[in-house]
Amino acid sequence: MGRAPSPFATKIPYEEKDLKVIGSNPTARGDAVDKVTGRARYASDIKLPGQLMGRVLRSPHARANIISIDVSEAEALPGVKAVVCRDDFPDMEVEHAASGELMVNFRDVTRNMMARENVLYDGHPVAAVAAISDAIAKRALKLIKVEYEVLPHVIDVRDAMRPDAPVLHEDQFTKGVDPKPEKPSNIAARMESKLGDIEKGFEEAEIIIEREYNTKPVHQGYIEPQASIANYTEGGIAEVWTGTQGHFVFRAQIAKLLKMDLSKVKVIPTELGGGFGGKNNVYLEPLAVVLSKKSNRPVKMVMDRDEVFRATGPTSGTNVRVKMGCTKEGRITAAQAELNYQSGAYAGSSLPLATITVFTRYDLENVSVVGHDVTTNRPKVAAYRAPGAPMVAFGVETVVDEMARECGMDPIDFRLKNAAKEGTQTHFGPKLGPVGYIQTLERAKAHPHLQEKLGPDQGRGVASGFWFTLGAETSATVNIGEDGTATLIFGTVDVTGGSRSAFGMIVAEELGIPFEKVRTMSGDTSALGFNFMTAGSRGTAAGSMAAVTASRKAIARMCEIAARKWEVEPDQVVWEDGRARPAGANVGDFEPMTVAELAKEAAWFGGSIAGHAEINVAQGGPGFGTHVVDVEVDRRTGGVKILRYTLIQDAGKAVYPEFIEGQFQGGAVQGIGTALNEEYIYNDKGVLENPGFLDYRVPVASDVPFINTEIVEVPNPDHPYGIRGIGEVPIIPPLPAIANAIHDAVGIRLRDHPMSPPKVLKALKDKMVEDLASRGTAAE
Amino acid sequence: MAKQYVNTTINGDNHELLCDPTQTLLDVLRDQLDMTGTKEGCGTGDCGACSVTMDGVLVCSCLVMGVEANGKKVETIEGMADGDDLHPLQQKFIEHIALQCGICTPGLLVASKALLEENPDPTEEEIRYWLAGNLCRCTGYHKIIEAVQDAAREMRGA
Numbered sequence: 001m002g003r004a005p006s007p008f009a010t011k012i013p014y015e016e017k018d019l020k021v022i023g024s025n026p027t028a029r030g031d032a033v034d035k036v037t038g039r040a041r042y043a044s045d046i047k048l049p050g051q052l053m054g055r056v057l058r059s060p061h062a063r064a065n066i067i068s069i070d071v072s073e074a075e076a077l078p079g080v081k082a083v084v085c086r087d088d089f090p091d092m093e094v095e096h097a098a099s100g101e102l103m104v105n106f107r108d109v110t111r112n113m114m115a116r117e118n119v120l121y122d123g124h125p126v127a128a129v130a131a132i133s134d135a136i137a138k139r140a141l142k143l144i145k146v147e148y149e150v151l152p153h154v155i156d157v158r159d160a161m162r163p164d165a166p167v168l169h170e171d172q173f174t175k176g177v178d179p180k181p182e183k184p185s186n187i188a189a190r191m192e193s194k195l196g197d198i199e200k201g202f203e204e205a206e207i208i209i210e211r212e213y214n215t216k217p218v219h220q221g222y223i224e225p226q227a228s229i230a231n232y233t234e235g236g237i238a239e240v241w242t243g244t245q246g247h248f249v250f251r252a253q254i255a256k257l258l259k260m261d262l263s264k265v266k267v268i269p270t271e272l273g274g275g276f277g278g279k280n281n282v283y284l285e286p287l288a289v290v291l292s293k294k295s296n297r298p299v300k301m302v303m304d305r306d307e308v309f310r311a312t313g314p315t316s317g318t319n320v321r322v323k324m325g326c327t328k329e330g331r332i333t334a335a336q337a338e339l340n341y342q343s344g345a346y347a348g349s350s351l352p353l354a355t356i357t358v359f360t361r362y363d364l365e366n367v368s369v370v371g372h373d374v375t376t377n378r379p380k381v382a383a384y385r386a387p388g389a390p391m392v393a394f395g396v397e398t399v400v401d402e403m404a405r406e407c408g409m410d411p412i413d414f415r416l417k418n419a420a421k422e423g424t425q426t427h428f429g430p431k432l433g434p435v436g437y438i439q440t441l442e443r444a445k446a447h448p449h450l451q452e453k454l455g456p457d458q459g460r461g462v463a464s465g466f467w468f469t470l471g472a473e474t475s476a477t478v479n480i481g482e483d484g485t486a487t488l489i490f491g492t493v494d495v496t497g498g499s500r501s502a503f504g505m506i507v508a509e510e511l512g513i514p515f516e517k518v519r520t521m522s523g524d525t526s527a528l529g530f531n532f533m534t535a536g537s538r539g540t541a542a543g544s545m546a547a548v549t550a551s552r553k554a555i556a557r558m559c560e561i562a563a564r565k566w567e568v569e570p571d572q573v574v575w576e577d578g579r580a581r582p583a584g585a586n587v588g589d590f591e592p593m594t595v596a597e598l599a600k601e602a603a604w605f606g607g608s609i610a611g612h613a614e615i616n617v618a619q620g621g622p623g624f625g626t627h628v629v630d631v632e633v634d635r636r637t638g639g640v641k642i643l644r645y646t647l648i649q650d651a652g653k654a655v656y657p658e659f660i661e662g663q664f665q666g667g668a669v670q671g672i673g674t675a676l677n678e679e680y681i682y683n684d685k686g687v688l689e690n691p692g693f694l695d696y697r698v699p700v701a702s703d704v705p706f707i708n709t710e711i712v713e714v715p716n717p718d719h720p721y722g723i724r725g726i727g728e729v730p731i732i733p734p735l736p737a738i739a740n741a742i743h744d745a746v747g748i749r750l751r752d753h754p755m756s757p758p759k760v761l762k763a764l765k766d767k768m769v770e771d772l773a774s775r776g777t778a779a780e
Numbered sequence: 781m782a783k784q785y786v787n788t789t790i791n792g793d794n795h796e797l798l799c800d801p802t803q804t805l806l807d808v809l810r811d812q813l814d815m816t817g818t819k820e821g822c823g824t825g826d827c828g829a830c831s832v833t834m835d836g837v838l839v840c841s842c843l844v845m846g847v848e849a850n851g852k853k854v855e856t857i858e859g860m861a862d863g864d865d866l867h868p869l870q871q872k873f874i875e876h877i878a879l880q881c882g883i884c885t886p887g888l889l890v891a892s893k894a895l896l897e898e899n900p901d902p903t904e905e906e907i908r909y910w911l912a913g914n915l916c917r918c919t920g921y922h923k924i925i926e927a928v929q930d931a932a933r934e935m936r937g938a
Contacts, residue, residue, distance in 0.1 A: 025877075027874065027875055029874065029877075031882065032873075032874040032879060032882075033866070033874065034882075035879050035882030035885050036866065036870040036873050036874060036879065036882075036885055036886075036889060037817070037857065037858070037860070037861055037866070037870065038815075038816070038817020038818070038856070038857035038858050038886045039817070040882055041816070042819070042883060044816075044820065045810075045816035047814065135800075135802070220917075221915075221917050222881075222883075222917055223819075223821040223827055223829055223881075223883045223884050223915055223916070223917055224819070224821065224881070224883040225820075225821070271881075271882065272881060273819070273821075273881050273882070273883030274881045274883060274917050274918060275881075276917070302820075304823060305821065305822040305823060305824065305826075305827075495881065496880035496881050496918055497879065497880050497881065497882060498880065658876075658877050658923075659877055659880075661877075661922075661923075662877045662880060662918070662919055662920075662922070662923055663880070663918075665919060665920035665921075665922040665923070666880065666917070666918045666919050666920045667920075668920055669919075669920030669921065670917065670920075692822060692824055692826060693821075693822050693824070693826035693827050693915060694824065694826045698915055698917065699920075699921075700911075700912040700913070700914075700915065700921075701907070701908040701909075701911040701912050701914070701916075701921040701924070701925065702905075702908040702909045702911075702912040703912075704920065704921060706922050706925070707920055707922050
């Protein structure tokens with residue numbers, strides 16, 4: 001989001017047609033063989049001749065002023081080739097730009113990649129070293145002397161909002177408040193989203209429920225730590241190999257931060273070992289470039305796992321209040337929320353996305369949402385799969401569950417009664433086009449999962465999720481080889497290996513050639529026009545629009561070749577079933593020509609065949625999903641076991657259905673991790689205590705069951721094949737669905753995340769005390 | 781510290797190496813031998829991305845020192861396929877879409893192979909517990925378990 005829709009943005013209307021390739025499940029997936037043999041090259045697998053190894057010195061303090069940095073001893077260590085700190089990077093003015101689903105401010109980006117006046121979190125980079133070995137680079141870090149003035153810090157979002165809280169930024173006055181506040185505070189911005197008349201809505205309500213929720217930050221937990229290699233030449237050219245979700249955006253940020261021309265920076269995206277929004281931001285890249293420049297050698301930098309946790313963006317920790325009202329018949333009349341999102345050390349959380357999408361699942365007349373973006377002494381937050389949405393769905397979807405129970409209604413029926421549909425006015429602006437939310441609810445209701453009997457301490461929960469799909473700048477090239485095979489060069493990042501094959505299927509469908517005759521590959525920043533990041537579920541949805549556009553241009557060129565050969569006008573040639581044919585009998589009796597035949601003659605008739613797309617895609621179609629989960633609560637340990645899980649989501653059109661199922665399953669399991677285990681734990685000094693996979697517990701294979709999936713297909717009207725983004729919705733419902741299931745199982749409502757054994761045990765104990773007390777009262 | 785002589789067999793090939801005693805087997809594989817198929821996800825034995833076998837025993841190569849490989853037989857992902865013929869597990873991982881980003885895949889394949897060598901007919905639960913040391917953040921494990929089950933069936937000739 002973050003930018004207004006362009007009137008020049010591309011929409012290609014949906015056309016229903018018989019499909020030959022799209023919707024099949026190819027076994028010759030483009031990336032898979034290299035990934036199962038260990039050949040696939042990720043950033044840390046790349047080695048350049050003469051490369052040095054780079055390391056980062058990080059702040060041990062949550063908040064401190066930097067009095068001085070002395071690198072002289074480190075520089076003198078044999079084998080050290082360069083040391084950089086704040087003095088090696090130009091300061092930046094305030095300037096905002098989109099970076100994935102979140103906005104960045106270059107004044108903060110430069111400070112986050114390398115501290116200037118102060119450090120604002122445990123793990124904040126203070127200096128970096130390049131040396132002939134990793135061991136020497138690590139030794140050099142210990143020789144850098146940093147004098148800190150340690151200052152009071154604040155970790156929790158509610159604490160940070162108090163008037164007496166330590167203020168991170170003396171120049172930060174809450175935006176969105178009129179008049180401008182007199183004093184600076186940690187509240188960077190206040191935002192609102194409103195529809196109808198909220199007071200009238202509550203007056204009409206017969207049941208009103210108001211609850212407060214708190215969530216801890218969770219990390220994307222990609223298994224590949226950040227890694228980059230930079231090669232800065234004496235000619236002033238920088239090449240950077242890196243694991244990124246958007247190499248063009250990284251190029252732009254590197255160029256801006258280092259005051260270089262865009263044309264002198266080339267970013268080559270490597271295979272990506274997971275991102276989930278966490279690889280939308282530069283961390284190592286500018287450091288590696290400057291170290292390379294200073295040392296006249298290529299520099300490779302790879303984060304350790306603890307650096308990933310301490311210094312790359314997790315999600316916001318949040319404090320959320322939800323108040324909703326409905327009639328006894330189950331019609332929601334009012335929906336209100338206050339969202340307090342911590343952004344970490346610098347302003348700019350996922351709050352704008354949460355604020356505008358919090359209630360979008362329901363057809364509502366009266367909505368009021370107020371949100372605050374709050375700075376705290378934690379790493380700057382990054383996007384994480386539907387950024388901001390799971391924590392707010394935790395509140396809304398559990399309040400909806402409570403309302404359904406109060407009304408004596410089934411939670412799915414309650415949702416059906418209020419479901420968003422075509423024509424629903426959202427509180428964030430547009431009216432919805434055709435969407436598949438109702439279908440996901442109906443399919444959930446009919447699913448055999450609901451017939452499964454539940455035992456003692458077992459319960460069932462339902463929740464739904466919504467996420468939009470980004471469009472944005474997208475470019476691609478289709479080259480037709482002299483033998484009639486096709487190569488698509490795409491500029492989005494294929495973050496999980498699915499879009500590469502989806503694009504291949506789409507090009508094959510368009511050209512009318514077999515999938516095996518299309519190869520798709522990623523192009524670096526010099527190969528194509530600008531591509532926005534793979535973020536906001538846009539990878540396949542937007543990338544395929546460019547693939548279609550480029551294919552159609554290649555087809556136009558092939559029709560031109562046929563026309564030249566047949567000596568007719570280009571508009572007298574049509575493309576059908578992979579062949580150029582005369583448009584009608586009156587054109588002449590010409591034998592249709594295949595791609596291979598046309599490719600062979602292309603040179604004579606004007607040159608080789610290619611099609612380019614440089615478009616700004618309007619949008620990728622909103623997505624909705626409904627999840628049903630069964631849990632069993634262990635009353636002795638407080639452990640929650642997931643027994644059964646079913647996920648139903650609208651994909652618009654499933655290009656590669658089995659892969660979509662895989663994304664659904666992966667998103668659901670990430671959501672299960674968020675719900676039950678994952679959290680950032682800081683000590684009283686503001687130091688992260690669990691920066692590793694042993695103590696930051698992501699789900700393992702034995703934690704989860706098989707995840708049942710069903711795909712609903714309500715075509716996106718603005719996409720030629722009806723595709724919607726699908727990547728993010730699956731992570732939204734698990735947290736509330738599991739909370740609802742725990743309540744169904746043992747009667748406790750958990751509103752503090754994560755719902756880990758100690759919290760479950762405490763709630764069970766509190767409930768027992770409460771039950772005993774009320775029984776005692778009844779007995780009197 | 782002086783480097784030590786190490787004589788080890790990796791995927792059937794003999795290697796004579798000089799290893800720094802502080803170097804892990806993972807570092808030796810990736811940095812010294814350029815065998816980058818084995819991945820590093822954590823360096824602390826928590827994620828399983830660096831799984832290899834040493835004398836048939838499944839280990840995290842980040843927790844084994846390079847010098848410990850002296851006189852041992854190490855098997856890595858690079859040795860799993862037989863020329864152009866993928867191992868049934870590799871084939872089934874592709875067919876079942878048991879991989880997305882692929883960073884955990886080499887470790888999962890090595891670990892699954894070790895499982896099937898010990899237990900050719902594992903239950904779903906046995907597979908899930910055996911692979912509990914191999915983190916995957918993309919797939920939710922569903923298709924990985926299916927792929928291992930299917931490969932086990934095929935390898936048993938069932």
